[in-house]
Amino acid sequence: MSQNSSHPPRALKVKLKKARGRTPSQQRWLQRQLNDPYVLRARREGWRSRAAFKLLELDDKFRFLEPGQRIVDLGAAPGGWSQVAARKIGIVDESGAEREKARGKIVGIDLLPIEPMPGAEFIEMDFLDDDAPARLVALLGGPADVVMSDMAANATGHKKTDHLRIMGLAETGAEFARSVLAQGGTYIAKVLRGGTEGALLADLKRDFANVRHFKPPSSRSDSAELFVIAMGYRGEDRVAAEQGDAG
Structure with missing residues (x-):
């Protein structure tokens, strides 16, 4: 392909x-x-959804998917992003078949059931559940290198409402990412233009070394959709620095 x-x-x-x-x-x-x-x-x-091209284009631009990584896919249904990631990090080959002794791990989570695929494990649960971070880290075998989210709430047709709902998902996704990411990790999330996305970018800049936003070519031209890419998670380094300043 x-x-x-x-x-x-x-x-x-x-x-x-x-x-x-x-x-x-x-x-x-x-x-x-x-x-x-x-x-x-x-x-x-053979991609599960057109959204696969968005992740391909995001990675072409920012190069955050690497062989052997541990990846969490939030709101993974129907599996297009997990499918791309499995190939990009080398779990499956060009035909989609799982490689022997492949390194790396992908866990997708969604409220909806997802048809199984080579190279990824899917669980049907809410990522906001209290035990979700610990369960995902256990399934991954360690902290995540990438947390990615193409989540979107059902559209109401009211632009302000839709903007606030998807920003809420991106913000809760960021909190989840902070709880499972390894130092140096990456968080990617879908947002909609609408006035409050700047606050999310500012918040992410506290914890990530490089925060950008990007509209992939495959994103429909009439859509307010953007993706936030936050790379270089500072993790415990930032917490230690803040505690030192407080002391």
Whole structure:
């Protein structure tokens, strides 16, 4: 499968043949899916979702996925990001088959069931559960090198509400990341532009050496979607420094 993240060529538009029983919003969504080149390319290349291209493009830009890493995928369903990560860190080969004696570990967590795949382990639970951090670290065999999140709350159609809901997910994801990341680790999360994303960036800069935001080419042009990339987790170093200042 190609991992080239350039824009795919345009295809002729496909029109819905039957709209009976569908709401206008459902019709618009289906029409967009039928004509989305990344949806078509994901099917052709065997990715579980078009979101796979976003992670490919994020890693092309920031190079945070490396062989042998331990990775947590928050809100992992249907598994597209775990699928990309398994290949990037060398757990599976180009065909998607698991390599013998592969190093690294991926654990995906979601409230929804996820179809099993080579190279990743999925658990059905809420990452906000009190025992979730300890359970995930145990499954990984140690602290995580990367915590990544493509989570999004169900859209309401009200921009401010949708922005605040997804920012809440990104903020709680960041708190979770702090509890499981190894020093030097990376946190990636989806956000929406809307006015409060700056506060999240400022908060992450306290704990991470390098904090950026980026809109991958495969993110729809009419979407307010961005991704926050926080690299170089300071971990206990920052806590020790703050305690020293307080003393």
